[in-house]
Amino acid sequence: MTDVVPLIEALTAVFGTRAVLTAESDLEGFVEDWRGRYKGRAACVVLPSCTEHVAAIVRLCAAHGVPVLPQGGNTSLCGGAVPADIGIPPVIVSLSRMRQIRRIDAANGSMEVEAGCVLQTVQEAAAAQQRLYPVSLGAEGSCQIGGTLSTNAGGTSVLRYGNTRDNVLGLEVVLADGTVWNGLRVLRKDNTGLDLKHLFIGTEGTLGIITAATLKLHPLPTHHALAWFAPVDPAAALQVLGLFQAACGARLNAFEMINRRQLELVIEHVPERRNPLGELHPWHVLVELADTGGGDEMADLLQRTLEAATQAGLIVDAVVASNEAQRDALWTIRHSVSEANKKGGVGLTTDCAVPVSAVPAFIEQATRAVHALIDGLDILVVAHLGDGNAHFIPFFTFDAWHALANPGATATALRRVVNDIAHELHGTFSAEHGIGQTGLGEMAHYKSAAELGLMRAVKQALDPRGLFNPGRLLP
Template identity: 60%
Template sequence: MNVLRQLTGLLGEDAVLRGSEDMAGHLTDWRGRYRGRAQCVALPSDTGQVAGVVRLCREAGAPIVVQGGNTSLCEGAVPRDDLPGTVVVSLARMRRIRSVDVANNSMVVDAGCVLAAIQEAAAAHDRLYPVSLGAEGSCQIGGNIATNAGGTGVLRYGNTRENVLGLEVVLPDGRIWSGLYGLRKNNTGFDLKHLFIGSEGTLGVITGATLKLHPLPTARAMAWLAVDSPQAALAVLARLQRRCSAALSAYELMNDVQLNIVLQHVSGRRAPLHASHPWHVLVELSDTCDEAELAAALQEVLEAASEDGELIDAALAASGQQQADWWAVRHGVSEGNKKAGIGINTDPAVPLSAVPAFIEQATEAAHRVLPGAPVIVVAHLGDGNVHFIPQASFEQWRALTPDQQDGLAHAVKQAVNEVAHALGGTFSAEHGIGQVLTDEMALFKPPVEIDLMHAVKRAFDPQQLFNPGRLLPATSLPKGIPND
């Protein structure tokens, strides 16, 4: 009996997609840049079914690609073109909020829950799940955990890793590890959840999670700032940290190139300030105190910064709607960039003190490869993560062969990442590795780290069937089985 018939018997006819038309949305990324092949897409509805799918694929030697919301920028959820026997396991049907423990500030969810739905469920209990991304309306929590997603709240609340208390995982041998602990303290050996957070589906299928919740802020104050340089933005950040401490929940930097792209290509977005400026910052304070108190603290800092010449201009949000409108500008960057051209995305992080030098040196390095290219900068400045994106026009890109496109993108990324590495930074801060950055892993990671990661991979997945060709530098891949 072939694996397709077995999967259909396990899940039901409507839960196994086959044929290029039915599988189309699962075989390419959301930007349409990467495409792969698979023999089917399996849509299990609970953890037991996931375990059954894994056991069947293991017996058949079929590679497994785990797919959440498919919002990766690194080809992390797209099956490989050279492994047509792959089974894509989509968790889209696993969207249950299993429980909310208000006293414990925790929530247990299925891995297929959309991030925005989790935020809404937490808010219904006057709690906050603080991870916030531009893709939160479509990305799934399992994918967020598998990639250790960051977003705009890292400055205050940390990455996804800091907001996960426990996991439920189907292992490559089909066993289920039920580690859905809701504990802040559990000093009983290896903290296994951290092996799976950021592992990009290479060690198992995350099927459930216990998430850490926080008090829901009842007061917010927001400002949109114009500054003449990243150095000036850092100076204002230091003032805010001294005066406002933990109330500082977001500090987002973008250059005028990025802002103009959003205003031009995303409908309904308006410039927060009337004049044109080289650099912009969105700053948000949030707390459970009196809102007027929060706004007064923000205004006090901005007045002092203006007097010392660190600000060109600033506006304070006058209403909740204006706050939402400004966040819509920030969260419109991915949509705008997709429409504006071919962005060569890089995702480095450097120490905060090195951000200005990184932007300057990376721009010079990118222009040596792609002279005159517009450079988009949009940064989570509070945590040192700079999305540095040299952009080619659609016409420039189409004039190149696929090999030339790959070569150009690789050369630009390596030039930018070498600058980050020289400044004590990393080539991937929050997007992960996927299939796109495995060469960077080999180049920038110490060999002993790569050896240790391969050892963990072999211990969990000796057949190398889980998300092959991702995260780790090249090794032998499973042959895959032909389409039946």
């Protein structure tokens, strides 16, 4: 068993006690996820202030043979950022003190930021220069750029702008031997061999620690038109999506769907959230258009498309946001789902994506499969419909959950039947949250031996001693 005490002493000697946390009470927020579902042990938490500090920490950990777990805002929904209670407790490297926005080049549409910058801070800094950093998600007030890069986060703007991977120009990464790779490119075109940044995006800190990034910026939309409507069913919602795509092209900014039970939970558990429509319909969609001008024209387009969909029998009710406050209120409902679900019970979040055209079949078949296991179990659906990404969430009240004989086995079985349906429809079990601890068994189950072999070869090449996040990503 590796003794971590000499390493902690060495880290403390270099960085001081304010940057090396060891007391149990200080570690609490770092070793447990925000929903309280995963908890592990850590040797200590280190809080570097610059890239050179991160490199020195990695070198010391390597010298002492102790693993390293990079951590951002710890908002992972799959236990990605906290240690598993196995093996040598890792050193958690929290990037939260590395929050500098190094530079913004508005004309180039790029900004260089440190990994610990909170996503919302980055959005606001870009907006101050009339630019948009488009990655947006419910946790944007606390998740960090490094975390969003390492999980290739999606969110509500993927339909128009792509996921995080599509909005990065370059990275700075500390490698397993402590080398700093400066890949902070600012180019939209650069065909000089392997595009190495993609090795570190979406690989959950298993190949290196991202310390900074050059992000891609877009023109800042100044005009928005937003509606909340009730489609007849998911198939009708998909047809409405087609109508909006045909009518609005690139101005279609978001197309998000939730089901009735999900909306009920938000209204029940999050203060000041109300049903935007007269009654609680089975399905609800938020649709948003955005552009740098032409607000009146866009409002007309939204209205006309909704009317055409209503006449075609696809929509039963709709409301259009008439000002900024109403727009914010509707978005806030959408962004409150995770908070509501945490307060309301135990939701077994899944993260499937299927071809967009297959979302209605996925929801229908997954519902049948879950009810075949537990008749009548509540199901929440939160879908980034325009991306084919549907969080299909079997949901228990706290009492029902505690009454289960073996909750762990029940959770695994329920997730598996849902993921199986996605797989049969040529989809994936992991669209945007990452693998974390929840998805490790699914990697072994769904990924081919060839694919896992290639991933192991890359891991072996970049991190031969298995220093970074051992036991993660690769079963």
